[in-house]
Amino acid sequence: MNSFGRIFRVTIFGESHGPMIGVTIDGVPAGISLSKEDFYADIERRKAGAAGTTPRKEEDEPKIISGVFNDFTTGAPLTILFENNNVQSKDYDAIKAVPRPGHADFVLNRKFKGFNDYRGGGHSSGRLTLALVAAGVVAKKVLGDQIKISAALTEAGGNKDIEAAIQAAIENQDSIGGIVTCSVTGLPLGLGEPFFDSAESVISHAIFSVPAIKGIEFGSGFKAAAMKGSEHNDAIINERGDTATNNAGGINGGITNGNELYFHIAVKPTSSTPKEQKTWNEQTKSVESFTVKGRHDLCIALRVPVVAEAATAIALADLLQIVNCYK
Numbered sequence: 001m002n003s004f005g006r007i008f009r010v011t012i013f014g015e016s017h018g019p020m021i022g023v024t025i026d027g028v029p030a031g032i033s034l035s036k037e038d039f040y041a042d043i044e045r046r047k048a049g050a051a052g053t054t055p056r057k058e059e060d061e062p063k064i065i066s067g068v069f070n071d072f073t074t075g076a077p078l079t080i081l082f083e084n085n086n087v088q089s090k091d092y093d094a095i096k097a098v099p100r101p102g103h104a105d106f107v108l109n110r111k112f113k114g115f116n117d118y119r120g121g122g123h124s125s126g127r128l129t130l131a132l133v134a135a136g137v138v139a140k141k142v143l144g145d146q147i148k149i150s151a152a153l154t155e156a157g158g159n160k161d162i163e164a165a166i167q168a169a170i171e172n173q174d175s176i177g178g179i180v181t182c183s184v185t186g187l188p189l190g191l192g193e194p195f196f197d198s199a200e201s202v203i204s205h206a207i208f209s210v211p212a213i214k215g216i217e218f219g220s221g222f223k224a225a226a227m228k229g230s231e232h233n234d235a236i237i238n239e240r241g242d243t244a245t246n247n248a249g250g251i252n253g254g255i256t257n258g259n260e261l262y263f264h265i266a267v268k269p270t271s272s273t274p275k276e277q278k279t280w281n282e283q284t285k286s287v288e289s290f291t292v293k294g295r296h297d298l299c300i301a302l303r304v305p306v307v308a309e310a311a312t313a314i315a316l317a318d319l320l321q322i323v324n325c326y327k
Contacts, residue, residue, distance in 0.1 A: 002123075004206060006197075007321035008142060010135045010314055014084075016120030016127040017092075022081040023131035025138055027321060028067060030075030032141050036062045039080075039137050045306040046133050053297045058086050060130060080134045084127070092119045092293070097283040100292055102271030106280070126211045126300060129307045136310020139317035149312050151182035151305035154264075169298045175270035177212075178301030182263055182308045184316065187250065189241060189258035191319040198254025199261075202319055206311040207265055212300050215266035219249025234259075267304050272296035 003011040007027040014021030039062045048057055060082055067078030095118055099105035104124045108116045116122050140149065156165035157176030169176045192199030204216050224232050224247060234243035241258045250261030272292040279290045297303065 004209065004314065005318040007325070008139065008314065008318040010132075012128055012131045012135075013123075014082075014128065014131070015117045015122045016084070016125035017122075018084060018117065020081050020083045021128055021131050022079060023135045025067070025078045025135055027318075028073050028075065028078050028138060029142065030073055032073040032138075033071060034064075034068055034073050034078075034138065034141060035071045036064060038141070039134055042133050042137050042306050042310070043130070046130060046303055048297070048303070053299070053302055058082075058084065058130075062134060078138065080131075082130055082134075098279055098281050098288070098290055100271060101277045101279050101290070102268075121211075124211065126297075126303075129210060129303075129310075132210065132307055132314070133310045136306075136313045139310070139313035142317040143313060143320065146186040147316070148185045149182070149309045149316075150184075151180055151308040151312075153178050153301055153305055154181045155179040156299055156301055166299055166302070173274040173298075175273040175296075175298050176301075177214075177269040178267045178299060178304070180265050180267060180301060180304050180308050182265070182305075182312055184250070184261040184312060187256050187258065187261055187316070188320075188323075189256060190323060191316065192251065192253075192255040193319070193322060194254035197319075197322075199251045199256050199319065200254060203263070203312055203315045206315040207308065210304065210307050210311055212268050212270070212304070213265055214268045216263055218251060218261075218263045220247040221249075221264065265304075265308060267301035270297050270300045273298075 002013065003009055005027070009026040011024045043060050043062070047060065063081040065079050065081060067074055067076050095105050099109065103121065105118060108122065108124060109118070120127065153162060154160070156162045156178040157169060159165040165176060192202070200218055207213055207216055220227065220232065232247045234245045234248050236242070237244050243259050246259055246262070248257065249263055250256055250259045274292070276289055276291050278287050281288045
């Protein structure tokens with residue numbers, strides 16, 4: 001439900017407009033250097049402020065309340081908190097009766113019988129990705145310096161020119177989606193536990209926990225469906241298992257093969273578009289015109305790369321810990 005991982009286990013809690021959000025991580029090895037300063041770089045990458053992002057700005061100061069002593073992990077559960085200070089909950093009064101199209105308002109209300117915190121999306125808000133990023137910082141530490149994870153927005157609104165796409169979204173006052181590409185180098189051969197915990201399965205599970213993700217493809221992905229086997233197969237060129245091509249995206253049979261692991265993810269347009277839409281009004285029992293209130297990103301994909309890195313690091317840290325148990 002709100003936890004992910006077998007050994008490196010991440011639990012996220014809090015709501016978008018609650019007093020705070022946070023994450024508890026179990027299975028962190030003792031003796032890893034960790035202080036709040038280690039979180040700043042990735043937290044800054046996730047923050048709003050660039051053109052096309054939400055006007056809501058939070059301090060996002062990490063508070064480590066357990067699992068660290070004298071700037072080293074203790075091996076006990078590690079808990080990090082972030083306060084929510086810049087909230088405008090009144091912007092969400094209307095969605096008690098009028099669920100926003102594309103959001104989870106309607107299904108959350110029905111699933112939890114109206115007891116869910118609907119403000120800003122509550123526990124389903126993109127705000128919770130801050131906790132994912134924090135867990136990702138710890139996961140990257142567990143993976144070590146040899147393993148490098150890098151993600152970037154490579155397309156927005158169907159345009160490779162990101163700045164032009166964002167400018168068009170601002171002028172049109174309508175939201176856009178994007179494609180984020182993530183790569184991992186320095187991975188050892190052997191991560192992944194087929195069938196159900198294959199490397200693709202575990203990474204995909206973590207990636208799809210990020211709000212607004214609608215698709216993922218590893219290596220050549222859907223293009224593989226139109227290729228011949230002789231084209232798609234990656235020739236092995238030495239005893240290390242290096243390959244001449246990388247259509248597999250660094251994974252064979254659900255197990256990392258030591259080559260670069262890479263995948264692309266599709267990020268949908270932000271559901272909270274300034275454009276007028278139609279939705280169901282629970283009070284009047286009719287379909288009515290609706291305009292979203294509040295502060296939102298026109299292109300949430302701008303802030304996804306660091307979150308994708310975090311989700312990938314969490315998945316790989318757990319797979320690595322599983323492999324270490326065999327030793």
